[in-house]
Amino acid sequence: MYVYDELDRGLVNERVEEFRDQVSRRISGELTEEQFRPLRLMNGLYLQLHAYMLRVAVPYGVLSSTQMRKLARIARVYDRGYGHFTTRQNIQFNWPKLEETPDILAELAEVEMHAIQTSGNCIRNTTADQFAGAAADELEDPRIWCEIIRQWSTFHPEFTFLPRKFKIAVTGAVSDRAAIKVHDIGIVLVQGADGEVGFEIWAGGGLGRTPMIAKKIRDFLPAADLLSYLEAMLRVYNRFGRRDNKYKARIKILVHEIGADAYRDAVEAEWADIRDGALALPEQEISRIREAFTPPAFEVLDTASTAFEARKFEDRGFARWVASNVRRHKVAGYAIANISLKPAGGIPGDATAEQMDAVADYADRWSFGELRVAHEQNLVLPHVRQDDLYDLWLALGSVELDAPNIGTLGDIIACPGMDYCSLATARSIPIAQQISERFADLERLHDIGSVSLNISGCINACGHHHVGNIGILGVDKKGEEFYQVTLGGQADENASIGKIIGPGFASDAIVDAIETIIETYLSVRQDDESFIGTLNRLGQTPFKEALYGTA
Amino acid sequence: MALEIITANRLGDGLVIFLTADGWSARIDEAAVSESKDATAALLARAEADAGLVVGPYEITVEQQPDGSLHPVKYREALRTRGPSVRTDLGYQAA
Amino acid sequence: MALLKNGRLIQDRWTTVDNLTDALKPGGVLVPLELWLAERDTLRGKSAVGVILPNDADLDLLADDYDRIAAIVLTFPSMVDGRAFSQARLIRERFGFDGEIRARGPVIADQYLYLLRCGVDAVEVPDDTNVESWLRNARRFSAVYQPAADDRIPAYRRRHLVAASAIAS
Ligand code: HEM
Ligand code: SF4
Numbered sequence: 001m002y003v004y005d006e007l008d009r010g011l012v013n014e015r016v017e018e019f020r021d022q023v024s025r026r027i028s029g030e031l032t033e034e035q036f037r038p039l040r041l042m043n044g045l046y047l048q049l050h051a052y053m054l055r056v057a058v059p060y061g062v063l064s065s066t067q068m069r070k071l072a073r074i075a076r077v078y079d080r081g082y083g084h085f086t087t088r089q090n091i092q093f094n095w096p097k098l099e100e101t102p103d104i105l106a107e108l109a110e111v112e113m114h115a116i117q118t119s120g121n122c123i124r125n126t127t128a129d130q131f132a133g134a135a136a137d138e139l140e141d142p143r144i145w146c147e148i149i150r151q152w153s154t155f156h157p158e159f160t161f162l163p164r165k166f167k168i169a170v171t172g173a174v175s176d177r178a179a180i181k182v183h184d185i186g187i188v189l190v191q192g193a194d195g196e197v198g199f200e201i202w203a204g205g206g207l208g209r210t211p212m213i214a215k216k217i218r219d220f221l222p223a224a225d226l227l228s229y230l231e232a233m234l235r236v237y238n239r240f241g242r243r244d245n246k247y248k249a250r251i252k253i254l255v256h257e258i259g260a261d262a263y264r265d266a267v268e269a270e271w272a273d274i275r276d277g278a279l280a281l282p283e284q285e286i287s288r289i290r291e292a293f294t295p296p297a298f299e300v301l302d303t304a305s306t307a308f309e310a311r312k313f314e315d316r317g318f319a320r321w322v323a324s325n326v327r328r329h330k331v332a333g334y335a336i337a338n339i340s341l342k343p344a345g346g347i348p349g350d351a352t353a354e355q356m357d358a359v360a361d362y363a364d365r366w367s368f369g370e371l372r373v374a375h376e377q378n379l380v381l382p383h384v385r386q387d388d389l390y391d392l393w394l395a396l397g398s399v400e401l402d403a404p405n406i407g408t409l410g411d412i413i414a415c416p417g418m419d420y421c422s423l424a425t426a427r428s429i430p431i432a433q434q435i436s437e438r439f440a441d442l443e444r445l446h447d448i449g450s451v452s453l454n455i456s457g458c459i460n461a462c463g464h465h466h467v468g469n470i471g472i473l474g475v476d477k478k479g480e481e482f483y484q485v486t487l488g489g490q491a492d493e494n495a496s497i498g499k500i501i502g503p504g505f506a507s508d509a510i511v512d513a514i515e516t517i518i519e520t521y522l523s524v525r526q527d528d529e530s531f532i533g534t535l536n537r538l539g540q541t542p543f544k545e546a547l548y549g550t551a
Numbered sequence: 552m553a554l555e556i557i558t559a560n561r562l563g564d565g566l567v568i569f570l571t572a573d574g575w576s577a578r579i580d581e582a583a584v585s586e587s588k589d590a591t592a593a594l595l596a597r598a599e600a601d602a603g604l605v606v607g608p609y610e611i612t613v614e615q616q617p618d619g620s621l622h623p624v625k626y627r628e629a630l631r632t633r634g635p636s637v638r639t640d641l642g643y644q645a646a
Numbered sequence: 647m648a649l650l651k652n653g654r655l656i657q658d659r660w661t662t663v664d665n666l667t668d669a670l671k672p673g674g675v676l677v678p679l680e681l682w683l684a685e686r687d688t689l690r691g692k693s694a695v696g697v698i699l700p701n702d703a704d705l706d707l708l709a710d711d712y713d714r715i716a717a718i719v720l721t722f723p724s725m726v727d728g729r730a731f732s733q734a735r736l737i738r739e740r741f742g743f744d745g746e747i748r749a750r751g752p753v754i755a756d757q758y759l760y761l762l763r764c765g766v767d768a769v770e771v772p773d774d775t776n777v778e779s780w781l782r783n784a785r786r787f788s789a790v791y792q793p794a795a796d797d798r799i800p801a802y803r804r805r806h807l808v809a810a811s812a813i814a815s
Contacts, residue, residue: 007789007801014787021782022756027562029603030776035754038726047606049631050642052565080641095641097564121726151791151801157763158735158794161728227792238732239702273740278793278800285802347637418627419635429637479625 001064001370002147002292004112011154012109015116019043020102027099042122042160044115045101049422054096055118056108060128060146060170061089063371065360070111072356078104083356085341085349087413087464088167089127089373090118094420116154121162123153123234127169129177130374133293134382136330139189140197141293142172145226148281148289152227159234163241164249166234167206174493179375181205181214181495182467184251185233190220198222203233203263204255207461211497212252215260217267223286225271228279232271236263296368296383301333308386320442321393321404335386337367339379339396340403340411344440345433348414349377358399366392376413376452378406407450409518410436413464417457417474418481424457426474426481426507431455434511439518448518451531452491467491469532470517471498472510483510487517487543488535501540502548513547520546553624554615555591556582557598558631559608567631567643568605570598575605577643579632580620584613648775649748651768653784655777658770660696660717669695676719679703682711690714696746701729705736712743720766722751731764738765738795755780759787765795 004012019039026036040046044055056071063071071091075083078100079093086092096104108114117124126146133141149168153159159166171178172189180186186202199221205214221229240258242248255263312319327336339359342348351359363371363381366388372380384392396402405411412435415421417428432455439445454468458475465471471486482504489498505513518531520543525534535543556579557570568575569582576582585591591610598608611628613621623629634642649658660674666685669675674694682689682697689695696717697708708715718737720730730749737743748768749761758780761769771780790798799807 005805007805010788011791018756018783018786025779030779031754033602033606035725035756039756047560047565049627050565050567050634051560099563121728148802154791155760155787156792157760158731159728160760161726161731161757235732239729243727243729278803282802282806284806288805418630419637424627427636429635433637481626 001062002143002289008151009109009112012112012114012116013106015043015114015155016102016105016109019105023098023102038120038161042117042120043101043105044118045096045098046119047422048094048416048420049418050420051095052098052101053420054093054101054104054115055086056091056093056113056115057118057125058089058091058113058373059150060126060132060143061130061373061375062132062143063373064111065363065369065371067111067113068356068360068363068371070107070113072353072360074104074107075353075356082350082352084347084416085351085373085377085379087375087377087415087462088125089130089375090125091373092416094416119165120160121164121166122160123156123162123166123168126150126153127167127178127183127375129171129173130372130380131177131327131336131382132172132372133295134329134334134336135173135175135177136328137174138172138330139191140172142170142178142187142189143293144286144290145187145189145199145223146170147292148226148286149230152230152279156234159238162234162238163243164246164251166237166251168230176491176493176495177375179464179467179491179495181493182207182211182464182491183214185230186214192220192222196223199226201229201233204252204260205495206250206252207464207466208250209247209459209461210250210252211461211466212256213495213497214252215255215263217260217264224281224283225275227281228275228277229267229271231274231279232267235270236266240266295331296370298331298334298383299385301331301385301387303332305333305386308389311390315390317404318390318393320446321402322389324404324408324446325406326389329383331383333386335384335389337381337384337389337392338374338406339381339401340405341378341401342405342411342436343400343403344405344410345437347429348412348432351379355399355401358395359401362392362395376406376411378411404442405436405445407452408445409439409448409451409453410445412436412453412455413468414455415457415463417455417463421457421462423460424474425459425476426457426483428455428457428463428472428474431472431474431483431507431510435514438511438515448522449528449530451518451521452489453514454489464491465489466497467495468498469535470514472514475504477504481507483507485510485513485517487540488532490532499540502544516546517543552587553612554621555585555594555610556613556621557591557594557608557610558582558628559598559605562604562606565606570594570608575601579613579623582613582621584615584621585610647770648773649768650771650775650777650780651746653777653781655771655773655775660694662698674716676717679707682715683707686711696748698750699730699733701727701733703733705733705741709741712737712741715743715745717746717748717768718743719748719750722749722753725752725754725757731760734761734764734766735795755783758783763790763794763796763798 169183201218202214367381414432418424456463467489484504486498633644676696698719
């Protein structure tokens with residue numbers, strides 16, 4: 001993991017003092033709310049329905065056990081004993097007091113964490129593949145580049161008051177687990193003609209009220225040019241992005257309105273001027289950061305473990321958990337263990353302080369002290385010996401974190417919705433709870449197989465509903481909660497936006513509607529075809545007919 | 552006209568509060584009630600003068616029950632008087 | 647309005663004018679971009695002329711003028727409209743302008759560091775401004791992560807300078 005040097009540490013501490021000063025100036029009346037709001041947002045502090053909400057950055061989804069324990073402590077001491085992991089690999093606390101947030105930030109700084117730029121119209125926390133450094137299909141660890149971007153984007157003097165928020169995602173693998181095509185900028189690590197690592201650059205993706213898939217802007221960018229190119233991309237956006245309407249202010253609208261070619265031309269022209277300037281990354285710095293992500297001291301193990309195979313044979317529950325929650329690791333004898341934060345009937349993404357502490361202990365015992373947050377709102381132990389998986393699974397069971405449902409219909413992404421969010425038009429959590437309860441039977445869940453179901457409580461799409469195989473959007477229809485269903489979304493390398501299937505459903509009918517969709521799939525699927533495979537083969541018609549009749 | 556009251560969040564802890572005859576309260580039933588546009592505007596002006604104590608005051612529509620208690624018409628506002636529907640152990644509803 | 651410049655609150659000696667007659671009176675004047683473009687041959691003769699730029703102005707319009715203009719006023723219609731931050735950097739870094747760049751609009755102390763880093767060296771502020779608050783913000787951070795229009799060395803270079811000089815000494 002990246003470890004702060006004195007420069008990083010100084011900056012984060014100074015930021016805490018800056019915010020302490022801002023909070024006291026707000027309380028004393030020197031700052032108005034209008035002036036204070038953008039400042040608090042840039043420190044992750046929102047005002048929600050019931051209270052403030054603090055969003056803490058988990059840079060590119062990486063946490064140490066020490067950091068996780070700190071999050072647990074903050075939940076316990078300053079909040080109500082829990083936190084909510086988000087689709088942007090961050091964590092949110094729902095009940096902090098304004099006066100106490102500087103203290104929370106000071107505690108976070110002790111473990112090299114912060115809430116810098118987790119909101120506001122600036123460059124947000126850069127997200128990455130949650131399996132970075134462990135994935136078998138990875139070209140290079142994307143975290144190296146995420147950390148470089150994190151530093152460059154932090155307190156960027158030119159890009160702190162952009163037209164709108166700005167999200168960058170990076171993947172180094174063939175399978176895109178970071179949803180890079182629905183980000184303002186998506187970066188894919190690729191190999192150049194001479195074998196050197198560089199970047200494919202995408203821009204203009206996004207969800208919200210105008211969902212768009214990003215356009216490719218460049219096939220290959222040399223590694224040393226990363227920051228100058230990003231600076232050119234941001235500068236064009238800052239100068240020419242729309243500011244007259246906040247719903248049209250994202251870069252996706254700029255790219256859409258002027259066209260990807262015109263945007264690319266403007267960026268390349270800007271870049272030509274700064275490419276050889278001070279932003280060219282020194283090789284020493286790339287090496288320094290690359291070293292921070294040196295793999296841990298893996299043991300030399302056999303690919304197959306007889307003990308592990310025997311455990312799977314003996315214990316069906318374990319075998320089922322392995323089948324759904326464990327992924328292949330790049331090092332022989334190791335595995336990636338996903339920890340589902342989606343127990344049937346639970347609140348997606350929520351974890352208690354006790355669970356956070358427990359998971360931190362498991363990370364120390366079985367995963368080199370390392371943890372990840374996945375954009376699907378789950379946790380990951382990235383480096384577990386196959387031989388330790390059984391003990392891990394038992395331990396997870398003791399804190400109710402052993403739901404064997406990663407990638408299944410039980411693994412629902414849901415935003416906080418109207419239960420917490422002041423922008424919501426409907427609740428999303430209760431719908432997620434009802435659906436996961438309806439499909440709680442594990443035989444059935446695993447028979448249904450891989451399907452993503454995402455729920456947002458309003459058109460802002462924080463729950464990624466557009467890119468769920470099944471998407472649910474909560475709307476307000478004459479004062480009643482109503483739910484629109486989309487089918488066919490995908491967030492991976494085949495990213496696509498789902499299409500609305502028909503009229504929406506009342507809150508007491510939406511779960512039945514989902515069940516109808518799933519039953520339809522089961523009745524028409526061929527062999528081991530996935531839900532999305534069936535949908536792509538047959539289109540929406542059979543589902544429409546099942547839901548609304550043939551008339 | 553429908554009955555209106557003024558709500559906001561308290562600056563210090565962000566909790567939901569309501570404008571009363573002489574200050575602010577966490578209890579909706581203590582809210583000062585307006586029955587006219589002008590009265591609402593006057594209440595709102597009073598609320599805005601407290602910008603050093605509260606954040607984002609706005610008016611909401613309520614119904615008065617026979618027992619005198621006030622109930623917001625919108626579900627969103629009802630939730631604000633209670634807390635998250637999915638965590639009944641939290642917020643005002645827990646007290 | 648006063649001017650915050652070089653760490654001090656000073657009286658603003660420039661007058662904003664909107665017509666040629668006033669612009670040609672003695673003393674420093676700040677003129678709108680259109681007036682400059684329409685009358686630049688006349689105005690060039692005068693030493694103390696500054697140009698007020700809207701934040702969506704095409705900076706190439708002044709490409710031949712930067713060495714003749716004494717000051718440029720950048721406009722912030724609100725504190726969150728950050729277009730002029732890019733303008734400031736381009737005017738300094740691309741066009742090499744070395745006169746005064748001032749910020750006009752409701753910017754606040756908490757943005758001072760960003761303004762300075764982008765090349766703004768003067769800010770129009772109310773007379774009763776708490777200068778200490780502004781200066782504290784300008785000095786707050788002991789390092790920077792990125793190069794800008796100032797001469798601060800970004801962390802990714804400084805780290806290795808420190809290392810190199812440590813080895814050398
Ligand atoms: C605290 C309450 C929240 C507020 C006020 C909020 C606000 C918003 C808004 C206004 C947008 C639309 C932006 C646009 O289209 O320009 C948005 C998008 C988004 N938010 Fe949130 N959000 C909140 C919570 C969350 C949470 C909890 C998550 C993660 C679970 C999240 C993740 C996202 C994502 C992934 C997007 C869509 C991607 C994009 O196009 O930017 N947000 N949010
Ligand atoms: S999608 Fe809407 S309801 Fe859900 S968190 Fe985002 S803004 Fe709130």
